[in-house]
Amino acid sequence: MSSDGLNRRKRTVNRNGDTNEGNVCRVVSREVSPERPQNQSIMKRVMSGMTLSMAILAMVYYTTQCNDTKELVMASANQSIKDFPIRRQVMCSQDYDEERVRFPSCTPQRCGRFVSDSVITEPEAKHLLLVAKRGLSLGGSSGGVTRLNVDTGLLSIATNFVNIYKLIERTQRMDEHLKELFTEKDLQVYRTVKNKIRKRIAIHFGVPSAQLYFTRTSSFLRMTSKRPQIKADVYWRRHVDKREVKCLRFTSLLYLSTYGADFSGGRFIFTDEMSNQTIEPKFGRVAAFTSGSENEHFVERVTSGARYSLLIGFTSDPKFAVKYLQVNLLTQEKAMIESLSEYLVSEDVLNSRLRRLTDNSLSLNSIALKDDTEGLLLGHPLDVYLLIRRMAIDWKEVKDLLRTKDQRLSDVQMRQIGGHSNHTNALKFDSQCVSSSHEIITNKELKDAAYGVISLINTYDLDIKSLANGFIRSKTSSGAEVTSNGNQSKYALNAFDCYLIGKQTFDNKEYSDAKQWLTEAIDRLDDMTSDEIIADIFNYLSFCELKSGKISGAQKYKRLSAAIKIKPPNMIPIAMGSTDVVPVMKLALELDCLN
Ligand SMILES: O=C(O)CCC(=O)C(=O)O
Ligand SMILES: [Fe+2]
Structure with a gap:
């Protein structure tokens, strides 16, 4: 459960052998370091002599200091x-x-x-x-x-x-x-x-x-x-x-x-x-x-x-409890999918976005619930993130799409949907389930879930591209890809997911990883990705370049971002929390200074 160890400063361990404060400090280096090569030349020997003396001086320094770090x-x-x-x-x-x-x-x-x-x-x-x-x-x-x-x-x-x-x-x-x-x-x-x-x-x-x-x-x-x-x-x-x-x-x-x-x-x-x-x-x-x-x-x-x-x-936080995720959210989602599917069949709905959202949720939900028989819900590391994304984004969109459609439906038609007498009951997902789960799962949770993915990457040192494709593979491993779910992964992330995780990674100041996520987002752009998000992806890519000192790259992405027509402010993409604004604005200013 740790992420940043390799670049942490060299650690020394002061050890007392007994249960109380002692005066003798033994300084033991725990650093993983490559073996020293044999020095042959006199010059090298002199150098190593000097190094040794400095090491001894450092030891003396540490020994005197270690009375303070008992x-x-x-x-x-x-x-x-x-x-x-x-x-x-x-x-x-x-x-x-x-x-x-x-x-x-x-x-x-x-x-x-x-x-x-x-x-x-x-x-x-x-x-x-x-x-x-x-x-x-x-x-x-x-x-x-x-x-x-x-x-x-x-x-x-x-x-x-x-x-x-x-x-x-x-x-x-x-x-x-x-x-x-x-x-x-x-x-x-x-x-x-x-x-x-x-x-x-x-x-x-x-x-x-x-x-x-x-x-x-x-x-x-x-x-x-x-x-x-x-x-x-x-x-x-x-x-x-x-x-x-x-x-x-x-x-x-x-x-x-x-x-x-x-x-x-x-x-x-x-x-x-x-x-x-x-x-x-x-x-x-x-x-x-x-x-x-x-x-x-x-x-x-x-x-x-x-x-x-x-x-x-x-x-x-119950939202991150194994039981909560397993029992509450998944069963709630299952009920929503059932209602929605019934409605889609009875209404012969042409809205392809609605169908796509339902099909996608259905497949992910049923994988998770299928595992239930073995008591192994949410078995893939991306499961939690995807479930929260569905709750925070997809189901909200379903609700909005239905709202728009509802206005065009007559009362008679509404009654026909699922055979219920009033439309609020008929569209269960619209009344209770979506509203309640949407209230519970907010963009804040989605950001936390994205953060969870970053922790996972760091803890297990996972390869970003593979994970974005739903495969679990270590960054440094070679050879055949080891997956947790066969060759075809159902867990592939979309442009929005990669953008969101990229943004969180950027906030974490991990600029090279952020760039990778955002590049994955670009690779996954489709007709469902809004212009605002595309512009923001380029913006963030530009900031990543800037943070890595690549000025021309930063300018290139900035121009790409500016080339996309930005719609009015009420269209600012979801998950752009107000807390993001300050650092991004600051960076934008920095970038503007370069032009
Ligand atoms: O095994 C232990 O004693 C601690 C492990 C630990 O700190 C961790 O995995 O976060
Ligand atoms: Fe720990």
């Missing part, structure tokens, strides 16, 4: 934290301010962390370790971390990811035992454990348990000392969970192996301003903390053995 062991592996958890309270960061307004009753009253060895039983931990090993053994990253997301089935294989559930579906005829990968008993233990952890978090942080929802981030992790192959393998970078998955409120970790016994290195470290705080993983131990920047952390690189853990993320 390291405290919050929970050691030798300890047994049974009766009372170890707790630490920290000041809440501002990361929750927005949620505080939206969900006052479930905003954390206090922020902090706790560690306990008595949340789950030993048999439960043993069972989950077997489940983790069984699941993870189907994959295996070529780098240091293998992830298996239990809810989506996403599993690291070599430098790629596959959907394990689809894999099983395809191979089960040959390999009967795979069907039994997760038995009912396994899932039952998994659910019990998740609920126990949720309850503890609720008690500890004073949040009603019923308002803590599981997110789709839950994953088994196996960390080893293997050299990283892709960005996602670098698990030892500092990060803030909430910055990567915005909706997160609490992060919990269940450790399924023990520091010092099953592996070395691999301690969990909070990077506090004055001192680092360390948790040594222990079999059956649960650590939980508020996910904002008050709890920035990293995992030390494992030096030997294998480290197993189960990460479970919680949100207070």
Whole structure:
């Protein structure tokens, strides 16, 4: 769950061996660095001598400095934290301010962390370790971390990811035992454990348990000392969970192996301003903390053995809850599609846009609901984004198209639609469903969902072009494309999606990725893309070029953008939130200065 590790500054870890502040600081470099070449010439030897002296000076400097950056062991592996958890309270960061307004009753009253060895039983931990090993053994990253997301089935294989559930579906005829990968008993233990952890978090942080929802981030992790192959393998970078998955409120970790016994290195470290705080993983131990920047952390690189853990993320925002997305939105959408299809048949509607929207939603909705039989809703990483896009954009458009049409329908005709006596009832989607889901799913959520896609790209280091085509492929991987859904992907994004994600990526200051998304948007332009959006795509492309110092490229795109006739301001494309205006205006000014 981290994105920017490779370009973070070099990290040193100050370590005290005991539970309290010590005076001896051992400075250990954790940087992944290539081996030094052998120096042959005298000149080189002199140079390396000088380098060494500078390194020693730097060490002395760090050693004197490290009295200020102490390291405290919050929970050691030798300890047994049974009766009372170890707790630490920290000041809440501002990361929750927005949620505080939206969900006052479930905003954390206090922020902090706790560690306990008595949340789950030993048999439960043993069972989950077997489940983790069984699941993870189907994959295996070529780098240091293998992830298996239990809810989506996403599993690291070599430098790629596959959907394990689809894999099983395809191979089960040959390999009967795979069907039994997760038995009912396994899932039952998994659910019990998740609920126990949720309850503890609720008690500890004073949040009603019923308002803590599981997110789709839950994953088994196996960390080893293997050299990283892709960005996602670098698990030892500092990060803030909430910055990567915005909706997160609490992060919990269940450790399924023990520091010092099953592996070395691999301690969990909070990077506090004055001192680092360390948790040594222990079999059956649960650590939980508020996910904002008050709890920035990293995992030390494992030096030997294998480290197993189960990460479970919680949100207070029901829209990002697994259950909400699975049950509410999808079933609501299904009802809307049924009503609409009935209406389209009975009315012989000629509006091709309406048909296209319905067909597209129908196919995506039925894929998701078909998976329901296996309890695996929303299995593709783009599912959530696409569902929210349908709710925020497509269904709103359907409603608008129908509104326009309704005005031309007589009362008699209205009654005929679906056999209902008044048109509000007949067009269920028009009255209740669309309005309510549209009220719930706003452009803000759509932007968050787009942000979710960006986090996914960064966390798993995915190739943008492949993902835009609905395929999951790592940026750095070579060879055959590994997909989660056969060769023909139903998840291909359209010009608007790529534009929206491109804009969010731009706001994230990732200009090269933003350019890629916007170029994908250009490749996907069709008759449904409005001129305003096309002009804005070119505008953003121009800003991307400008940010990368490519002045002539910036000017070229700016001219292209200006060449498109912009309609009056009420036609400003959807999802152009007012917050975007300021930076874009600023950039526009910068660009104008160049002309
Ligand atoms: O496994 C751990 O201890 C922490 C992993 C982590 O921080 C993450 O995946 O965000
Ligand atoms: Fe994390």
